[in-house]
Amino acid sequence: MKKRLILAVTMLLCLVLLTACQSSEPQRFNVKSANTGSTGGTANTQNQMQNSQTAANDDGYDPLAEEDSYEGDADYWGNMTAVPPAATATPAPTIRSEYAGATPVVIDPIDKPTPTPVPPLTFTYQTYDAVNIGLSFEGPTGWTTDDTNANTFIIQNPNAAMDYPATMTIRAEKVSSAYTNSQLKSVVEGMLDDIGSAGFDTYDQSSTASRTLLGKNGIYANYTGTLNDGRKIAGRVHAACVDKVLYTIHITYPYAYRDTYIDQVFHHLRDTIKITH
DSSP: OHHHHHHHHHHHHHHHHHHHHHHTSOOOOOOOTTOOSHHHHHHHHHHHHHHHHHHHHSTTOOGGGGSTTOOOOHHHHGGGSOOOOOOOOOOOOOOOGGGTTOOOOOOTTTTSOOOOOOOOOOOOEEEEEEGGGTEEEEEETTOEEEOOSTTEEEEEOSSOGGGOOOEEEEEEEEOSSOOOHHHHHHHHHHHHHHHHTSSEEEEEEOOOEEOOBTTBOEEEEEEEEEETTSOEEEEEEEEEEETTEEEEEEEEEEGGGHHHHIIIIIHHHHHHOEEOO
């Protein structure tokens, strides 16, 4: 009887201990990520960290994209990311020590733009007797003449180069006294102003300079311009006063042939012109 009582008490103690162990387990709660409480926020943060770790371990993610020096992974990004080509450094020119700090200067004619070539012009000469103004001179053969004005003689190239006929106009006008260089300068500047006053889109004139004409002191100047129709022309005016007669010469020609007309026409006239009466 006594043994049965001890066994019953032992079994009761074991049952109590077992019940106590079960009651000590932590209580579990079912938490949804949509909750706005502090527990739900912790769950969202844990999910975001897990997603970031997944992305970082994904084969398509390039961690170098987070670096400032990133230039792209062409194998992965393809056409989605334009990768600028690496800049090629231009090597500095070698400068001899004695030229260090000097400014480069365009060398003539090596570095000058090559002008558009034009067909060459060649001239033969004949004597023109400008009886109405008392002069004679040599000019290009075959040019047309106009002496209808009593104090003006004009010759003109009938075969207009560059669609612009070169023309030379010579005038003789009696004046009351000999002209000084200052007065001749005013005459030349007035002629330039009259020439550029109409028919030009652009017009530029040079400063005046001294040069003899008919054996006397003279003043001359050059001009260039673009006509309203787009043709580019150039010219020269020259004035001198001899025995109270003011002589002026105006030659105009296509801009592309300015050197040819100055060297072969104007200079030849200046070398051969003379007073006949």
